[in-house]
Amino acid sequence: MAEYRAHFDALVQFLNGGNLRTAGFRLDLPAGDLSSDEIARLFVRHLGLALVSEVELSNLEVVEEPHRGSRGVATRPSADPAARGRLVDLSHTITEGLVTYPGLPAPVITPHLTREASAANYAPGTRFAIDALTLVGNTGTYLDSPYHRYADGTDLAGLSLETLVDLPTEVFHVSDAAGRGLPAPVFYDRDLAGRAVLIHTGWDRHFGTPAYADQAPFLTEAGVRYLIDQGVVLVGIDSLNIDDTGPEAHGTRPAHSLLLAAGIHVVEHLTGLGSLPPSGARFTAVPPKIRAFGTFPVRAFALI
Incomplete structure (x- = not known):
């Protein structure tokens, strides 16, 4: 199974002032088709950064390359709700005029x-x-x-x-x-x-x-x-x-x-x-x- 890494430069701005610059950073990716925004989020999570206001990536390149153990990067977060289990709605729908219990007024x-x-x-x-x-x-x-x-x-x-x-x-x-x-x-x-x-x-x-x-x-x-x-x-x-x-x-x-x-x-x-x-x-x-x-x-x- 192919593994991917991102190579990039980054500028991170913080809400309470200051910034962080990196050059030639390497980050393991869970998949090869992530967007730059997704990679930016993984980068912030990998470094454990707080109070981030903006992340700008430049010179971004995604390459097929073995993982080196980037923190918090194991599998791509699933967008499939079934990954957490199946939700079953157990409620009746309320509509105008609904009679729930005879004798009580309807909504x-x-x-x-x-x-x-x-x-x-x-x-x-x-x-x-x-x-x-x-x-x-x-x-x-x-x-x-x-x-x-x-x-x-x-x-x-x-x-x-x-x-x-x-x-x-x-x-x-x-x-x-x-x-x-x-x-x-x-x-x-x-x-x-x-x-x-x-x-x-x-x-x-x-x-x-x-x-x-x-x-x-x-x-x-x-x-x-x-x-x-x-x-x-x-x-x-x-x-x-x-x-x-x-x-x-x-x-x-x-x-x-x-x-x-x-x-x-x-x-x-x-x-x-x-x-x-x-x-x-x-x-x-x-x-x-x-x-x-x-x-x-x-x-x-x-x-x-």
């Missing part, structure tokens, strides 16, 4: 500043749109914080990113379950401490239709207590609600009450969980940092 989008009106404020050809969005926190795919259930619970602004980002994840595929309520033994087969637990019921196939609110799967109180005892950090489901919302439940909400009291986040109305493996994915769901607010839409996704 409304109204223009605050139209592109046409903005033209008077900017240079020719420069336009912007600023829109206002009115929605309840329980819209689309959203996260519940303890404040959603408890007045003294942690609100959205108080949530730790460590409990929301890049969480090791266990996915339970139960779309063929015979009953609606998911019991504790479903979760017995794995170590769940410090993990996000995502429950794939397949009910997201009904999202946006009347069937979504009828006989939806949920997590039983025994299942909730087991997950809390196991030390999970987040529980998500692709159903109407993590609790039973049918009339036979008489308005009780043990899943919300127990999980949020334990500081365990709840994410509802997920979608696409069937694309995730049982173990090994990393889950992220981050809401805005809003004080005195309990629940809000998230862009939930997993890295496989």
Whole structure:
């Protein structure tokens, strides 16, 4: 396999004054078709330079030549997102008029500043749109914080990113379950401490239709207590609600009450969980940092 080196002179200017000049510098390259800008970045990284404002290369020549061990130059940075794994979007798209939970108002989008009106404020050809969005926190795919259930619970602004980002994840595929309520033994087969637990019921196939609110799967109180005892950090489901919302439940909400009291986040109305493996994915769901607010839409996704 061919190896390449760059020969060049360089002038480096620094933000806080001063400069650095080199003549006849040699730098190993990860490939032979790098641009001068890419070579300049490798040069700065190789020398560990900070506060650089400008790099000018001259007399640049790329030659096929064995590497000599330039620091930090091993392989060319990949532009392929697949190199870091596959991202799976687990969120429903929010649109004007979307019905997430029957009885709650749908989102409304109204223009605050139209592109046409903005033209008077900017240079020719420069336009912007600023829109206002009115929605309840329980819209689309959203996260519940303890404040959603408890007045003294942690609100959205108080949530730790460590409990929301890049969480090791266990996915339970139960779309063929015979009953609606998911019991504790479903979760017995794995170590769940410090993990996000995502429950794939397949009910997201009904999202946006009347069937979504009828006989939806949920997590039983025994299942909730087991997950809390196991030390999970987040529980998500692709159903109407993590609790039973049918009339036979008489308005009780043990899943919300127990999980949020334990500081365990709840994410509802997920979608696409069937694309995730049982173990090994990393889950992220981050809401805005809003004080005195309990629940809000998230862009939930997993890295496989």
